[in-house]
Amino acid sequence: MRESTIALLVLATEVFIGSATGIQRTILSIEVSRTLGVALSLTPIVTFGIFKALADYFAALLAQSRGRSRVLRLGALLYAIGALSVLLLPQPFNFFLGNVLIGAGEGFVFAASAMILRSLLGLEKSALSFSYIESACYLGYALGAYAGGAALVLGGSAAPLLLIAVFSISALVVSLRVREVKKAEQFSGEESWGSGEKFSLKLIYRNPSTLSALLAAHVAKTADSIVWGVLPLFVVARGWGSYYAGYAQALILVMWSLMMPFWSYYSDRVGRKLISTAGLLFTAGLLLLLPSSGSPAETLLVAMLIGIGYAMYYPILPTPVADLTPPGARDVAIGLYRAVRDSGYFTGALLGSMLLSAPGDHIRETFMNTGVLLALSATTFSVIFRETRPTWPFLDLVIEHVKIIRDVLRLHIETIRCFFEGRQSEMEENVKRIKTLERRADTLKREIVWRIWSSLLPSSGRAEFEKLVGEIDKVAGAVLESSERLLWAKRGPELTRAYELLVGMLLETERLADRLVENLKLLSLSPLYAVRAAVEIDAGERRVDELRTELIHELRRLVNEGKIDTLTFLSLVEVANLIELASDDFQDAADLIRVIAYRHAATPLR
Structure with missing residues (x-):
């Protein structure tokens, strides 16, 4: 099977999985809040985040012994079982229990996809490879978010759940066609300079660039999980309906998906620090601005700009780990990065629930506090991080x-x-x-x-x-x-x-x-x-x-x-x-x- 065909199949699997999760980005907090209240509406994201983070790390370990394509298929299977659980179990337990398997399945699928595409594109285009991986995921999220909002309006609570099952089964079917690519120990060209070297994962925590990237990624995912859960509540509270909630989520995600290759392309040429820091600060400012939007059009415009801000740092923050890790240890190192980053789903769900429980205009304060947190993270990152893709005009x-x-x-x-x-x-x-x-x-x-x-x-x-x-x-x-x-x-x-x-x-x-x-x-x-x-x-x-x-x-x-x-x-x-x-x-x-x-x-x- 040609490498281009493998890449397309992997990306298609990601789009289907992303579409299934994207539906939840619109309906999850709305549906759970109807039975458990607003304060607990984000709690299913906790189980999703915990199991996705664990799968991110263990996927790299399994890939070394079992192969990357098998990990991809395992993830698609777990996700499909989780999707059927969401469809068949009673609410709200379906979201809690189903998201255990959905989180683990998505973690395995996305981690395996990352390993396969990085192997095909190589180190020189490391940021671009991350952007392709994440773009496929977030394109699916965008399609699912819009479809979820429309299905909830037109078909009631059961329609979005049925769509989740359809998308997940489609992902499983496509993943069965993916064949194995070169093994982790096979390197050529620039990769040969780092092969055969012993590497301890402790160095990731000791190195200022990789450590600051880990912290920034965790906080960024914390902010994203809060936006995931709170934005639909914000839109519905304004009386604009679940259709606009799905529309806003879709705009964030589609701009996120489309702009990632653009920013990643320039990151591979001008460095990691400037674009990532600017993206974090830009997004922080937009989160502070979002509660002031007074109409659906203003909210949708801010949502679109948030997606552009996300795209400036999301595919770039993992690249310092790739830049500074020998190829033989890179899959595990990136798995560790993804685990730390995606545990932000857990942190965000807990923090968001605490902020939503506070007295006063809790939705407004949730966005404001999240924006301040992201701005502090950007400042810390800009001070600690040392450029790992340096450029010199001479x-x-x-x-x-x-x-x-x-x-x-x-x-x-x-x-x-x-x-x-x-x-x-x-x-x-x-x-x-x-x-x-x-x-x-x-x-x-x-x-x-x-x-x-x-x-x-x-x-x-x-x-x-x-x-x-x-x-x-x-x-x-x-x-x-x-x-x-x-x-x-x-x-x-x-x-x-x-x-x-x-x-x-x-x-x-x-x-x-x-x-x-x-x-x-x-x-x-x-x-x-x-x-x-x-x-x-x-x-x-x-x-x-x-x-x-x-x-x-x-x-x-x-x-x-x-x-x-x-x-x-x-x-x-x-x-x-x-x-x-x-x-x-x-x-x-x-x-x-x-x-x-x-x-x-x-x-x-x-």
Whole structure:
């Protein structure tokens, strides 16, 4: 089965499950309040939240041993049984007991869907993959919310419950067609940099970026669950009817669904912090404004804007966990994130019930207090969070600078070949070309430094990048001097082994340049992977040292046996020292990249 077909089937399963839950977003608090009163109208959300949070985490563990598609089908089956319970059991117990299975089923389905789609899209589009997952879910929520309100008006209390059962059974049928994708331990491309690393989930709680994302996500879901339950009560209390309650819920959810890919696309390019913080603050302001809406049109407009605000942070908050977790542990880490986030359903239902029990205009105060809570969460997040998808306007120029230095190394290899093969004129021509490349590198270095310090936008790591460019620029000077030193030496057949070792040193140093280019690209993709790539550069520098030591022993043997003269010995030793100095400069550059990665919340790998 093609990957695109698998993705479409997974998304269709999510839409059906979301539609079934969306119906409850309209009718649940209205129906329960008729039998238990307004203060207890949110309590079924408690059971939904508890079991969804548990399923979020255990889905990742089951997926590792049983496969992701099986977890998806298990979730769809549990949801269908829960939906039939809601349909067949007497009210209000149907909502309490049915939502145990519905919460668990939705948790399994959405967690498995997230794992499958992330596996298909990869790390580079991590925010976009989360947005596809959540967009399908909330598109279903929107369809269900509108259908639930219309069905309640047109067909009475039984009609929405029958729709829930129909949607859930449809999800189960579609899920049976989904086939397994690659296993969690199969990685390629950028993912290979983090594979095979041991990772403790405790680091998620110790890292300021992942911890602040967890807290913000929990509070955001708390606010969402309160809006879920209280908005229909607000609309009905104003005398506008359950149709407008479903309409308002649908507007929130459809805008939420449609805007998530847009914000996620830019989050993968400009970073996580700014968009998430703005979305949290924007939503908080709208919740403070919502009770003041005096007509259905005003309420629907605010509801539409709330959906846009939700979309700004909801698919982005999980991405720091993905950015900073090795791929082998990512499913479990995201499962933990989803569990913490979705336990906000539980917190929101309890907090909402307490606020609704308060004297006075309890619905108005519930929205106001929720808005204040969300604003405090946004402020805390903005202070604690360190960007995990950093961007720098000068990064492409830095990479270009390293590539020029790599070209210098390649020319130097050819220069050494010309020396040992007696092609003197070609050797001298290559030295001139190296000088030209060095001048290009110097010019580019000056432009980079100007870009680093002239940008109006705040940019972390400016001093480190300036030092990094300086370290790389030293390589060109060392290589140029090394090429010129060759002109002082005499070639001969006795230098065959020395030639092999020199070329080996240069090839290894060229690989260091390649690693550094990859390291710089990884830096804006995942600080964690940049740290891992820096370790590879350390290992390469050690290999250059070993080759240099062997070369000096060989040259010392030759000079002691009188096979080469002293000037040739000293010249070739200096050539080797300069190449080794170039590899040291690459290692120093990698150390600076490591410092920048640590500033962006990466942790050392064991």
